[in-house]
Amino acid sequence: MKEFSNKYIIIYSLAMGVSVAILLSLTALLLQPRQEKNVEVEKKMNILSSINVPSEKSNAVQLYEKYIRDSYVINSEGKKFDGVDAFTVTLRAEQKKPLEEQYLPLFVAVDDNGDTLRIFPLEGKGLWGPIWGYISLKEDLSTIAGVTFDHKGETPGLGAEINTTEFESQFHDKKLFDNGAFVSVKVVKGGAGPGNLHEVDAISGGTVTSKALEKMLLDGLVKYEKYLSQKRK
Amino acid sequence: MGKVEKVSLLSAKNKKLLKNPLGIENPVTVQVLGICSALAVTVKMKPAIVMAISVTVVVALSNMIISLIRKSIPGRIRIIVQLVVIATLVIIVDQFLKAFAFDVSKQLSVFVGLIITNCILMGRLEAFAMSSDPWPSFLDGIGNGAGYGLILIIVSFFREFLGSGTVLGYPVMEKLGVYNFGYEDNGMMILPPMALIILGLIIWFQRARNKSLIETS
Numbered sequence: 001m002k003e004f005s006n007k008y009i010i011i012y013s014l015a016m017g018v019s020v021a022i023l024l025s026l027t028a029l030l031l032q033p034r035q036e037k038n039v040e041v042e043k044k045m046n047i048l049s050s051i052n053v054p055s056e057k058s059n060a061v062q063l064y065e066k067y068i069r070d071s072y073v074i075n076s077e078g079k080k081f082d083g084v085d086a087f088t089v090t091l092r093a094e095q096k097k098p099l100e101e102q103y104l105p106l107f108v109a110v111d112d113n114g115d116t117l118r119i120f121p122l123e124g125k126g127l128w129g130p131i132w133g134y135i136s137l138k139e140d141l142s143t144i145a146g147v148t149f150d151h152k153g154e155t156p157g158l159g160a161e162i163n164t165t166e167f168e169s170q171f172h173d174k175k176l177f178d179n180g181a182f183v184s185v186k187v188v189k190g191g192a193g194p195g196n197l198h199e200v201d202a203i204s205g206g207t208v209t210s211k212a213l214e215k216m217l218l219d220g221l222v223k224y225e226k227y228l229s230q231k232r233k
Numbered sequence: 234m235g236k237v238e239k240v241s242l243l244s245a246k247n248k249k250l251l252k253n254p255l256g257i258e259n260p261v262t263v264q265v266l267g268i269c270s271a272l273a274v275t276v277k278m279k280p281a282i283v284m285a286i287s288v289t290v291v292v293a294l295s296n297m298i299i300s301l302i303r304k305s306i307p308g309r310i311r312i313i314v315q316l317v318v319i320a321t322l323v324i325i326v327d328q329f330l331k332a333f334a335f336d337v338s339k340q341l342s343v344f345v346g347l348i349i350t351n352c353i354l355m356g357r358l359e360a361f362a363m364s365s366d367p368w369p370s371f372l373d374g375i376g377n378g379a380g381y382g383l384i385l386i387i388v389s390f391f392r393e394f395l396g397s398g399t400v401l402g403y404p405v406m407e408k409l410g411v412y413n414f415g416y417e418d419n420g421m422m423i424l425p426p427m428a429l430i431i432l433g434l435i436i437w438f439q440r441a442r443n444k445s446l447i448e449t450s
Contacts, residue, residue, distance in 0.1 A: 023325075038335040
């Protein structure tokens, strides 16, 4: 192999670095709108799924327009923030702020029967990475109308089962409040008590993810407790 | 260095460059490279196929690019140059997947990025592209990518078929009605160790048929 001078090597590396940087920036810039659109459509599909409206990539935006009537951001006291778009709030960033300053997004949907559903986004830590979801409450603000969960990389076949219909459908008609006190829904290893309105079955073999999900529900929804209690009166 | 021997081995005909990696020079079963990603992305066939195509594109193009500029690459920084070329291509592939195949890119998650560390790529660049012309290098890349992909697809077929009862998402087992007879999907197949066992069986099968592959110690 030919010997090259130090000067040549340095210039070579610089030229290579600059040309690669330009190439990558261009690719990222050109593809960014499409990528952002994908993320937006997925979020809309998730929100729709939490109110039990199945959607496809092609009709998610339309259905979202149809069902989601309003969205706003409140604080932990239940007061509305003006001028903040609930759809663009990133929960992970909000969770790092002190509770009083957190933006708490909230979506209002009207289903086919004309009932008003309120949708709350959730985000937490699973076993291997983030888990998130949406939960929708019926007009009494205690009964769960539907949930949808997803995860970045929980164990396939075990923790990853949280986004299956079998697991999610367990939450239907469970209640967050018991005699006016906020109790959330527990994910119970060994099976929920029959007829218990505040428990669902955990995933066998996926205990850590199940517990993480329970914590996500509790931590996420407790922030809305004041809002929910005020509205329930 | 082992380089000289490899060159004489592969400099025969271009056809061989494409064919050999599928069988007797398979990067996964014979050279035992790229095992890590073979475990991770073979639970379902669709991500495995996308991964196979991605790796093939990256190894073919990086082979060709390195071969084109091989005479200008200073020996002292050649590994860095190779890595930069691979990393650039991988990032471009990743960006394209995010834009055009969002679902699959989500399933593959970090493994697209990890193509950079796939030993097959660096191996081909160092052993072949650095000392061959662009066209044979390109073919060599296609061949090795396809050889890797072939194994991925075989492994993922068995894992998806036996583990989830589907083939490419189509519920074969359900259509056959075997669940009515008490058949259950084997949840073990979904877990990473089964990929290794299937891989081991493929290697066994291949060596049993082609005795020349068995190492003599």
